[in-house]
Amino acid sequence: MTELLIKNGFVFDPINKINGEKMDIAIKDGKIVSRVSSKAQVIDASGLTVMPGGVDIHTHIAGGEVNTGRIIRPDDHVKDVERKTAMTRSGTGYSIPSTFTTGYRYSRMGYTTVMNPSMAPLEAKHTHEELNDIPLLDKATYPLLGDWWFVLENLAKGNIEECAKHVAWMLDITKGYAIKIVNPGGLESWGFGHNVHSIDDQVANFCITPREIICGLAKVNALLNLPHSIHLHTNNLGLPGNYTTTLDTMKALESVPYNGKPVGHITHLQFASFAGDGWAHFQSASEEISNYINAHNHLTFDMGQVIFTDTTTMTADGPFEFSLYELGGHNKWVNSDIETETSGGIIPFHYKKNSPVNALQWSIGLELALLIKDPWKMFMTTDHPNGGPFFAYPRVLAWLYSKKAREATLKHCNKKAQKKSLLPTIDREMTLYEIAIMTRAGQAKALGLPNKGQLGVGADADIAIFNISPEKLDIAQKFRTARKAFKHAAYTIKDGKVVVKDGEVVDNTTPGRTMWLDVQTKNPCVIDEEMRLKFKQYWTIEYDNYPVFDHYLRVPEKLTIKASV
Amino acid sequence: MIILIPKRKFEVPVQAACINPDVFKGKDTTEIAKLPVTEGNRNLKLGDLFEIHEDSLETPYITINGDAGKVKRIGQAMKTGEIVVNGDCGMHTGEKMAGGKITVNGNIGGWSGDDMKGGLIEVHGDAGDYLASPYRGTATGMKGGLIIIDGKVGSDVGCYLHGGVLKIAGGAGRFLGYHMSNGAILVDKDVDTRAGACMTGGKIVITGTIPEVMPTFTIDSVKPKVKIDDTQSVNGPFYMFLGDLAEHGTGKIFVSKANNPQLKTYEKYL
Numbered sequence: 028m029t030e031l032l033i034k035n036g037f038v039f040d041p042i043n044k045i046n047g048e049k050m051d052i053a054i055k056d057g058k059i060v061s062r063v064s065s066k067a068q069v070i071d072a073s074g075l076t077v078m079p080g081g082v083d084i085h086t087h088i089a090g091g092e093v094n095t096g097r098i099i100r101p102d103d104h105v106k107d108v109e110r111k112t113a114m115t116r117s118g119t120g121y122s123i124p125s126t127f128t129t130g131y132r133y134s135r136m137g138y139t140t141v142m143n144p145s146m147a148p149l150e151a152k153h154t155h156e157e158l159n160d161i162p163l164l165d166k167a168t169y170p171l172l173g174d175w176w177f178v179l180e181n182l183a184k185g186n187i188e189e190c191a192k193h194v195a196w197m198l199d200i201t202k203g204y205a206i207k208i209v210n211p212g213g214l215e216s217w218g219f220g221h222n223v224h225s226i227d228d229q230v231a232n233f234c235i236t237p238r239e240i241i242c243g244l245a246k247v248n249a250l251l252n253l254p255h256s257i258h259l260h261t262n263n264l265g266l267p268g269n270y271t272t273t274l275d276t277m278k279a280l281e282s283v284p285y286n287g288k289p290v291g292h293i294t295h296l297q298f299a300s301f302a303g304d305g306w307a308h309f310q311s312a313s314e315e316i317s318n319y320i321n322a323h324n325h326l327t328f329d330m331g332q333v334i335f336t337d338t339t340t341m342t343a344d345g346p347f348e349f350s351l352y353e354l355g356g357h358n359k360w361v362n363s364d365i366e367t368e369t370s371g372g373i374i375p376f377h378y379k380k381n382s383p384v385n386a387l388q389w390s391i392g393l394e395l396a397l398l399i400k401d402p403w404k405m406f407m408t409t410d411h412p413n414g415g416p417f418f419a420y421p422r423v424l425a426w427l428y429s430k431k432a433r434e435a436t437l438k439h440c441n442k443k444a445q446k447k448s449l450l451p452t453i454d455r456e457m458t459l460y461e462i463a464i465m466t467r468a469g470q471a472k473a474l475g476l477p478n479k480g481q482l483g484v485g486a487d488a489d490i491a492i493f494n495i496s497p498e499k500l501d502i503a504q505k506f507r508t509a510r511k512a513f514k515h516a517a518y519t520i521k522d523g524k525v526v527v528k529d530g531e532v533v534d535n536t537t538p539g540r541t542m543w544l545d546v547q548t549k550n551p552c553v554i555d556e557e558m559r560l561k562f563k564q565y566w567t568i569e570y571d572n573y574p575v576f577d578h579y580l581r582v583p584e585k586l587t588i589k590a591s592v
Numbered sequence: 593m594i595i596l597i598p599k600r601k602f603e604v605p606v607q608a609a610c611i612n613p614d615v616f617k618g619k620d621t622t623e624i625a626k627l628p629v630t631e632g633n634r635n636l637k638l639g640d641l642f643e644i645h646e647d648s649l650e651t652p653y654i655t656i657n658g659d660a661g662k663v664k665r666i667g668q669a670m671k672t673g674e675i676v677v678n679g680d681c682g683m684h685t686g687e688k689m690a691g692g693k694i695t696v697n698g699n700i701g702g703w704s705g706d707d708m709k710g711g712l713i714e715v716h717g718d719a720g721d722y723l724a725s726p727y728r729g730t731a732t733g734m735k736g737g738l739i740i741i742d743g744k745v746g747s748d749v750g751c752y753l754h755g756g757v758l759k760i761a762g763g764a765g766r767f768l769g770y771h772m773s774n775g776a777i778l779v780d781k782d783v784d785t786r787a788g789a790c791m792t793g794g795k796i797v798i799t800g801t802i803p804e805v806m807p808t809f810t811i812d813s814v815k816p817k818v819k820i821d822d823t824q825s826v827n828g829p830f831y832m833f834l835g836d837l838a839e840h841g842t843g844k845i846f847v848s849k850a851n852n853p854q855l856k857t858y859e860k861y862l
């Protein structure tokens with residue numbers, strides 16, 4: 028029985044509507060309680076900011092493509108080596124840190140829960156092996172189901188309930204958490220050298236359109252009562268003029284019944300908000316997109332902010348990676364078709380301030396975050412490592428809470444991009460309360476994790492304490508001081524244990540849990556002979572070797588959900 | 593001048609990036625003796641492995657007398673000064689070197705002059721594989737400077753070369769100038785197969801022999817003479833090949849006409 032008392036901190040807990048109040052937080056046995064005994068260990072947080080532990084809704088930290096990215100980038104590792112310490116293991120960065128380093132770096136920034144958004148079901152075992160090795164964080168992963176043959180076949184027949192049963196089974200055998208959809212229809216077409224270019228294009232070999240896949244899976248999501256909504260990477264991602272596709276997708280999802288819980292999460296919105304009819308006439312569509320979002324409530328989003336650095340892009344969107352290969356000067360690259368499930372692509376990419384396109388991309392991400400009025404809809408991510416590595420989050424935060432920080436970066440950007448940027452016209456500077464929503468509370472709420480992202484009694488004792496005194500420090504003016512504080516948390520507390528102190532990892536006994544959904548349908552999916560035969564015909568492995576069994580997860584946390592089918 | 597003498601024969605690799613005039617500058621021998629090195633997996637001080645003396649001569653700045661064949665990264669990232677090694681020298685010598693001079697009176701290990709940006713490496717002996725190459729995974733290797741090798745070199749020499757000049761008096765192994773995009777390589781003796789594979793720019797001049805030119809190169813003309821750098825031109829005649837066409841490359845390979853009669857068949861395409 029361990030007890031901990033965090034005294035006199037300025038607490039920002041948006042879910043419980045606490046905005047910078049000076050108060051104590053009591054912790055007992057890894058949970059937040061109303062009070063503790065006098066024997067409790069005390070952390071004096073006077074003059075410090077206390078927030079729930081950070082939650083990241085979208086970060087590629089494990090799995091086949093991440094590891095292939097590591098393999099092709101020794102040049103990335105050599106510039107960022109972490110030495111072993113008494114508490115931590117050695118590792119490397121930069122854009123694709125090794126597993127242990129990923130855990131340490133997130134934890135040093137006050138993060139406690141992260142979501143791996145892209146897992147080909149065939150690579151589920153590999154993904155879980157890597158997640159097992161990421162310490163100090165609670166994790167979950169989303170299987171890619173938008174181009175999976177069973178889904179396409181059932182949705183093409185209009186058989187939503189059968190599809191729902193398959194999805195429930197799939198979440199069980201891959202130990203997944205949410206339905207991930209990447210370029211729906213496009214990845215299946217890519218296997219045959221094609222792509223889809225609007226949500227009403229026909230998918231090669233299946234009588235179905237991306238619209239039917241997106242809306243069908245959103246309905247499946249509702250039938251299964253999944254905590255998160257569908258997690259959607261839109262069609263035409265990363266291509267000029269794609270904002271119309273994004274608007275069409277958002278409008279299409281209006282057809283899915285909305286009862287107060289978002290029906291979809293559109294991820295890395297920055298990459299889906301491009302206007303212009305070619306790279307030469309590349310424009311920002313942040314106004315059109317944010318106007319729509321401000322008027323509608325059925326969706327949530329994350330930024331996918333670009334950082335000016337050398338990074339490694341990786342996505343299941345093979346055709347998009349091919350266009351990046353063509354655009355980025357024929358760099359080394361990987362592109363693959365993953366059997367009946369998805370595709371994949373990896374290519375190193377350097378976002379440069381002097382590139383008109385990259386500089387405007389940087390601006391678009393921030394414009395979207397600042398123009399979307401409600402922080403509960405728009406979350407902070409870099410789509411790690413696609414927009415930049417996650418440990419650049421403090422820089423993104425600085426651009427959000429300080430106009431001065433934005434101006435300091437914008438003045439070094441390409442002149443053409445500066446002219447097109449809307450940032451000089453935006454005065455909004457986010458408060459610590461809004462930052463807490465964008466980085467923790469909002470993400471936990473969108474993920475349907477009631478015990479995360481908040482500090483109410485009964486919640487998990489995942490807490491971040493930053494060396495920022497809201498009374499003394501004007502973060503908008505002294506943005507560098509605050510940025511440093513967000514980079515090195517004064518304390519990170521995971522399950523009631525101090526794991527980081529003064530920016531250094533002080534615990535090596537917390538592996539973190541892997542959350543997965545056990546969705547209980549009334550009539551579970553039956554693995555009949557026909558399905559086994561399909562595995563024999565179309566997969567490289569037999570069905571019996573396909574599922575991820577419980578023992579694969581080092582610390583599993585099964586979340587049982589009752590479905591309506 | 594600082595003189596380093598190995599105290600014993602090294603059995604396992606010694607990492608000694610501190611042997612660099614820029615690092616030694618302003619330090620006396622006791623301070624130099626405390627500089628960190630590793631031998632295998634042990635952290636040691638330079639003074640544990642080398643006897644360190646100082647004499648009154650100004651140049652060269654550092655002299656190593658003895659076998660340093662297991663000593664890696666000598667002169668790493670050096671910008672000024674001169675190092676003379678009287679004996680063999682290990683891998684990664686002159687890595688990321690930006691200026692100054694390294695003279696080796698012996699053989700030099702693999703990956704020497706990798707990522708080099710400027711300066712001069714002169715070797716009165718042979719060199720290993722991957723001379724003047726990039727760090728694994730990067731697409732630009734040596735970007736400037738001059739490397740002169742009196743003996744022969746191994747394979748993959750000058751791969752991803754992006755600038756600077758290599759002058760090799762002996763022969764060269766396979767994949768000479770693999771993926772090079774700029775710069776010049778001169779080889780005076782036999783070159784093994786696949787020279788210039790995937791090259792997109794720059795020039796390779798072979799005054800000795802080559803068994804074949806890759807089929808992805810096309811003959812362009814016969815040139816009487818080729819310029820290597822501002823100080824040197826070599827007289828031919830040379831067959832000039834362009835490629836690598838598989839990479840849409842515009843690199844040039846010059847091969848001595850006199851020493852390669854087997855390439856005469858190409859003349860019908862001129």
